[in-house]
Amino acid sequence: MADRPSLHVLGLGLIGGSLLRAAAATHDVSGWSPSADTRDAAAADGFRVVADPETLLEEADAADGLVVLAAPVTAFGDLLRRVDAVAPEVRLTDVGSVKAAVEDQVEALAPTARFIGSHPMAGTQHSGWAAGSADLFTGAAWVTTLTEESDLDTWMYVADLALGLQCRVVPTEAPAHDSAVALVSHLPHLLALALAQVGADGGPLALSLAAGSFGDGTRVAATRPELIRAMCETNKKALVPAVDAFLGVLGVGRGSLASTGSLVKLTEAGHAGRMQFEQRGGGLELLTLSGDDLIEQLLSVGASGGHVTAVRREGDDGPEVDAYYPAYDDD
């Protein structure tokens, strides 16, 4: 613990509360919530809680610790202004599910903070301090966003934290993250919702004949609508093009079926896509990265489907990173 930074969490809902619990085993942790009830509950569970964000930021600054924005994204503006006023160069991350907009906000409101974006891809249908758990993050992907200008040392703090929580650390640029989750998470939610609506519009006979494919295809439509909205509406900029890409592919399939009667292209390409998904992560090999272009190498790891498994801030060769990276054939 001695060489690990202290962790200071702003917001103690499902994610922030789980983070406080999970990191307590390896880090000095403290937290703050705007809700007195939540502060009392966290304190009653044995956690160090401070009364206001300023205190938390001052302590983080003094300890060179890592501040985590774990509030709803709508509260980020206010909190970032306080960061800039109290601890303008503090190490800072957030846990929001969209990343480019947060990066822009940090650039505008707390431009000198040493910021790395995070998106731990874990969650449940529940919310609030009581819903949190120390193992929420185990096995999840923890996306970290950075640019060539990012503070590599703070990235290492964040990666070390996520690795300690048993996450796969995926480095990427913020817009690439937003496009990727639009395609593989937000779009599937919209498709499930639209399919559920169309199926129900088909009437009782249709629903009585529905089985596996309809059940699988609509499963996430059971998620609370406000949670889906919070996720999808904030990623509108990346989600609209994802929907358009889907509409294009389905539209071509529809046109082919209506005109020639054939679905050969859609069935072949879709099957191949599913096989790629099932085989992802295969053929990766473990490499050690270091050097002046380490950030560039990290971004390449994420872009190629790899992930980071260890970080050493002071390796033999300066900062070092172990990462799974796709193996390429020689030929």
Add this chain to the structure above:
Amino acid sequence: MADRPSLHVLGLGLIGGSLLRAAAATHDVSGWSPSADTRDAAAADGFRVVADPETLLEEADAADGLVVLAAPVTAFGDLLRRVDAVAPEVRLTDVGSVKAAVEDQVEALAPTARFIGSHPMAGTQHSGWAAGSADLFTGAAWVTTLTEESDLDTWMYVADLALGLQCRVVPTEAPAHDSAVALVSHLPHLLALALAQVGADGGPLALSLAAGSFGDGTRVAATRPELIRAMCETNKKALVPAVDAFLGVLGVGRGSLASTGSLVKLTEAGHAGRMQFEQRGGGLELLTLSGDDLIEQLLSVGASGGHVTAVRREGDDGPEVDAYYPAYDDD
């Protein structure tokens, strides 16, 4: 068994072969396949096999038994011509996955056959005699298609067969069946294929971040492409409007997201649709149906999401049917 009709199965692949095995416990069964190897395999397993369709049809006619077309739909034309030549008024059903086109074909090629369409909604990824099993149909929906002009007595033969195989018997008109399965089975397959293609097009980062919603939404894209094509392309007439209905709903959601930033309508309607699916079959009550308009009553059972649980060809009040039917409130 004495009062049950003999069963004569033309085609001994997955469905026909399973039917032969499953019905052997309660019916006199015999079968035919165009493949000598398949005929030999079925005979070696102890089943009565005939050498040609004509023999099978003559025997069925003499016994007033039920002939089942269990060949690929592409072979129906040839077999129906033989029915018309050898046993023009035989009791006849089929097990194809689309129903209006088969009904039209029967009307054109074997117009005096006492025909009831069937679609047992069971199957596996495998095919051929060896893949069949006696419990393939257990718990499945067995759709029966009929019109006001259909032979009710033959419908009762078919329903009795399906009930003996532990199926839910769903009576409906052929076009309604085709539209329903287009919505709840064929459309979900096309969506899974298009989503898998779009996700894979997103590259390795997208696939590495894909989790539950993408996995569920693309699961059936793993089905062999030729099986999806066989299912979907033959139901083109009903599937194109189903795709269009889906494109309309998703397009409206896309437009709302792009213009107002809100997904409130899509999330609410989709969630409500999924809840309807999860609660289907609730609120049904068991009724006994009989009378001159029994076919009309049966069609109403299917259209309202109900199903048949028992048939009595000679009840106290003529033919009688027990069916689950939606209970309506008095107010």
